[in-house]
Amino acid sequence: MDAYIIKAYRTAVGKAKKGSFRHTRPDDLAVKVIQHIMSEVPDIAPEMVDDVIVGCANPEGEQGLQIGRWVAVQALGITVPGMTVNRYCASGLETISLAVAKIQAGMGHVFLAGGLESMSMIPMTGYKFAPNYNIVANTPEYMASMGITSEMVAKKYEITREQCDAFALRSHQRAAAAIDAGKFKDEIVPVEVTEVFVEGDRRQEKKFTVDTDEGVRRDTSLEALARLRPVFAAKGVTTAGNSSQTSDGASMVLVVSEEIVRRYNLQPIARLVSYAVGGVDPLYMGIGPVAAIPKALKRAGLQLKDIEQVELNEAFAAQSLAVIKEMDLDPEIVNVNGGAIALGHPLGCTGAKLSTQLFNEMRRRGQKYGMVTACVGGGQGIAGIYELL
């Protein structure tokens, strides 16, 4: 039985540590998105949801305790189960593929899938960085930080600092234009935040609504970007300015079976045509999509030229450029509304968030096939091909 995506929403993406969601729990964000989705499909009662599949890249601390279950309980009640899935930065896309696969396998009819991350609350490698001793003793480069992998990719694929900065600038410019054109307005679920804090030795409360992505730097320029120092390697190309931002956010989609679509006369947005993951040398993590894209195309029975739009997660400018170069992607159809360098990269949420953005932009452009792809920690790549309906 086939599966269809009926709804796709996200929160705005907050800047980690200093943004609007710095004190908002990621499960609360996901709950808000689910409640909004459910409000738009009154025929589907909460107890009809077979499972809530939540992606998260660092499921510990505030994101621990199997956060997927607590998203389900808060959003839909105790009878609805929930689980957490981790494929690092691909988690949010992985969960969608799982929902689709489960429906196709006859394991249910109604799934909420997506992801969340609060990088304000949980640092990149979690609180206890404890890799396997044997791996580190024999192949320490497998444990290289994401930044180092960006440098390695830059070196191997001959990506320069100037190219990285230009790519970063373009991301900001496109994102600013998209926000100004109100392109994300309809996909963002506004979240009301109440902050309780101390000022002048008194307990104070502040309420505000967050409905716009916070990462864009409208005042940045090539000169400003060029002034930043490489962070990960002494003579590297990767700076804070041409890397993805650390962020907070959540995004969820509603996936249902063909039967449900028919029974309730629902209007599907899209369907996941194919999905693939692949592995590469962990030291060159950023090139991961190159291992996944051809597989996904083959499974879909499509060719690259059939893909009209691509959301390529901008983990780093260097790795994005290397993927574009290696896959011979048309830069003009990649990240048309900017990417993670400008809009942020809430790890576990990103896959679902990029899917949501892709659906809306494809709709505006009247396109049929689009792709979401990302590099994934540990040396992996993911690609999902959607058909807009």
Add this chain to the structure above:
Amino acid sequence: MGTGIACHLANAGFSCLLLDILPPDLKEGETSPEARNRLAASALKKALKAKPAPLMDPEFASRIEVGNFEDDLPKIADCDWIIEVVVERLDIKQQLMERVEQHRKPGTLVSTNTSGIPIHLIAQNMGEEMRRHFCGTHFFNPPRYLRLLEVIPGPDTLPEVIDFFMTFGDRFLGKQTVLCKDTPAFIANRIGVYMMGVVFQLVEELDLTIEEVDVLTGPLIGRPKTGTFRLADLVGLDVAVKVIGGVQENCPEDEDVQKIKLPAYFQHLLDNKWFGDKTGQGFYKKTDERDERGKRIILALDLKTLEYRPRRKPKLPAVEAAKQIEDLNKRLQFLLKDQSKVGEFMRRSFAALFSYASKRIPEISDTIFGIDDALRAGFAWKQGPFEAWDAIGLETGLDLCSKAGLKVAPWVSEMQDKGAANFYKRESGRKFCYDLPSGKYQEVRSTEGLVILDNYRDQSPVYKNDEIILHDIGDGVLCLEFTSKMNAIGEGILRGLGESIRIAEEGEWQGLVIGNNADNFTVGANLMLIAMLAYEQEFDELNMAVHLFQQTSMRCRYASVPVVIATQGYTFGGGCELLMHCDSAAAAAESYIGLVEVGVGLLPGGGGTKEFALRASKEYGPDGVMIPTLVERFRTIAMGTVATSAYEAYKYGYMERGRDQVVMNTQRNLAKAKKRVLELAPNYVQPQPQQVTVLGRTGLAALYAAVSEMYLGQFISEHDAKIARKIAYVLCGGDLSGTSRVSEQYLLDMEREAFLSLCGEQKTLERIQHMLKTGKPLRN
């Protein structure tokens, strides 16, 4: 300067309000405090980036609130001390003081940091109550580092206000406080600048180059390495000429200063506005070119042609010979006897110094020590004029003056007539100074309560070997003084330390202080010794040497009497390891502490690596994740991090709060350590060996990954990575399967093995050799 003073008050733990004028470029509509306070705020921001750092810990900046004179002056009503540090113009100072008077509460102390304007003029329009609480407090730039604080009473200042500043400045701000009079340029600048003028003339008369003079007026005679011309560039020629001019104008009766004429070469620089460092050139000029060794080429002014030419290393045989003489006093005596122009320069400049300083008493100071204290602390001289005079002998000094045709103040011969042959004398731990009015020796007020080891040289030491002296510093406390070159720790110190602890334990002693009065506590272990053994591949000997160090550290930790360490200046490597093994430290705030062994290709082998494992172990909570703590400890050693103040040493874990204390006044650290021994002794229980929690493979994997990360990022070399992995191995207790409890000795054995294995590495030997040759670390 105002910001520097505010930073130093913050260093001392006080909160302060830093006010500046409104920005002259303030635009209409800019009404926010951020805009209006931006001058003070940007000065503070700049201070945070300045090197050397005005703050002992960047976090202390939170103790400083910024504001402006227009909006925030009322806030001074809540301040206890108001310091004026505005431009050196009497009318502006007076106007500001008028406004201060409107807002300040009665009883609040007010002072000016002027260096040239008479205090009584600034005070003249003040009300009586304010005048009583007003005086001069003259800091020297940079306020954190230069130790002098001149305290200048105005005509109506209450004596208790002056007493307060003399004590407060000493105890809380860590300054050498000197009581001055309201005379032009006070003490230090008056004499210091006069001497600059003398040297400016001598250089022409004796046909010397500026490089030669800078050598002759540098460390050779116990003065800073900037010498005279480099110092002039640093201070600014315009400033120097202003001070000389000010004194000439305001002291018509000072014949000596009236005689000083600015030489043509000086005028040439002034005419061109080449004021020194701040204008990019003065007597010296830095270029962007580099020589074949990659060193920046610096030009020097040829005083005859007035052209810049490459700087030349002076070749003066007398200087080379004098450099071989370790003892400063003997070196001075030697130089004064020299028959070349070096000797002539010395004789004439010292004669001028002695003559001039003697004639300034009682004009600028009632005491001899006041003048010496001021020059030592304000200009970083090892000896003030009278101390230098004592060093060469009273008669010799008088002789120098008469041969130079210079008069000496009559009180000097009166003193001689009374049978006093020296300005100072030291007796049973105390320092006395000749007192003019009474004609008798009196204890030097500024040294009361201090432990100065020179004052004990007349008594026979409790124990002595070629690298240490064990002093009885009274009240049943012993003090072990290092006497090796640069206080490097060699076998003599280690054996002497073991012996001293034995003496303290077996005799009726309260405990032991480890400390000295040198500029630097120690540069660390004797590298030459390690190098020799390593080159010869004498691993048995090396093993014994490292073992001795470890066991000595452990003796400090587990002695049956308290062992307290007092540090100042460099406290590197082995010095830091000793510090961490003592019961307590009395560290001068200006202590630069660090395990720097990686710089010479080694790891801390005197118990330092073990101690970091132990300290990390104490910080692990019962269910804590531990790894972040371990990583932080690891990083500190692996990067060879040096704390640039004792406060920073708390942050890096070299010192522990509660156990170790910071002493603001460097000169008081030994006294503090002695007091600490006496506090601990009555209830002292010999510590018992402890177990250390180590993380084994789990920790090791995290640290190895961190090393790999630094290596891949090309932040460290392959050899750095190798050393770092060895440090990691010791910190984790090796590749144990899980978290385990191990003994200190187990870790010491691992530490020693790692140390020895690195001694067998060619790259480590290269690093050691480079350090011994150049004094700088090699990255290979």
